[in-house]
Amino acid sequence: MTTAPIVSKVWSFCTTLRDDGVGYGDYLEQLTYLIFLKMADEYSRLPYNRDVGIPAGYDWSSLTTRRGAELEGHYVLLLRKLGEQRGMLGQIFTKAQNKITDPAKLFRLIAMVDGTQWVTLEADVKGDIYEGLLERNAEDTKSGAGQYFTPRALIRAMVNCVRPESGKTIADPACATGGFFLAAHEFLTNPEHHTLD
Incomplete structure (x- = not known):
């Protein structure tokens, strides 16, 4: 998958969440947490088989197997648990909070992230995706990201x-x-x- 379709898919979901009161910054933050967790899951599997330090029961598959209020509650616990970990993992998730209060939309966001193999994308492609989101936000709001993009x-x-x-x-x-x-x-x-x- 090239950059443009991923940016379009991710941006369209951002628009849906914005209609529910989730701001662009909050959306990007949640998306970052989920992509990081998905990439950790990918690195823990073949051909990488790395020990990524994610505690049992708080990994990517623990999110993809839940629905509704159970998913929302588990996501809150997962963010808290990962924030308590040592090293880089704890730093990434320090004070992380769930900003997506609609469990159905949280599930859709998780499914969207799950549909992409993030590790196989080159670093500049991920950067292009992030910049594409910033550019879309700047065009959409004519403020905020437009000040520094x-x-x-x-x-x-x-x-x-x-x-x-x-x-x-x-x-x-x-x-x-x-x-x-x-x-x-x-x-x-x-x-x-x-x-x-």
Whole structure:
């Protein structure tokens, strides 16, 4: 699946939740939690077989097998339990709360996330999805994300003008999606931009 269909699918669900009073930021937060948990599940299976540190009973499959109020209650417990874990896992889920109070919509969001193999998508594709959501939000609201979203084509043009050099510091104080860092990395790793000394 390419970026555009995923962005469209994810954005259409965002619109549905917004009609129920779930803001864009809350939606993106919940989506991030669920995608992270789904990716952890994918990494715990073949061919990766990694120990991802998710406690038994609080993994991805514990969400996909529940419905209704049971699902909503379990999701609240899952967020709390993962937030209590040590290391990166606990940091990601610290103070996480469920913002989707309609269990049917929570189930649909989980099903939507479940329908994509997130680990197989390249990092820049995931970044493109996130930027696509920011762009859609900026176009839709004409505020909020529009204050810091810079289109990818403009980022590439700016990086090509600046021509970053290996060993030099690259800074992006606004760093919303890391687009400047990714474009600088692409520039630096492209053999066309190197000369032999």
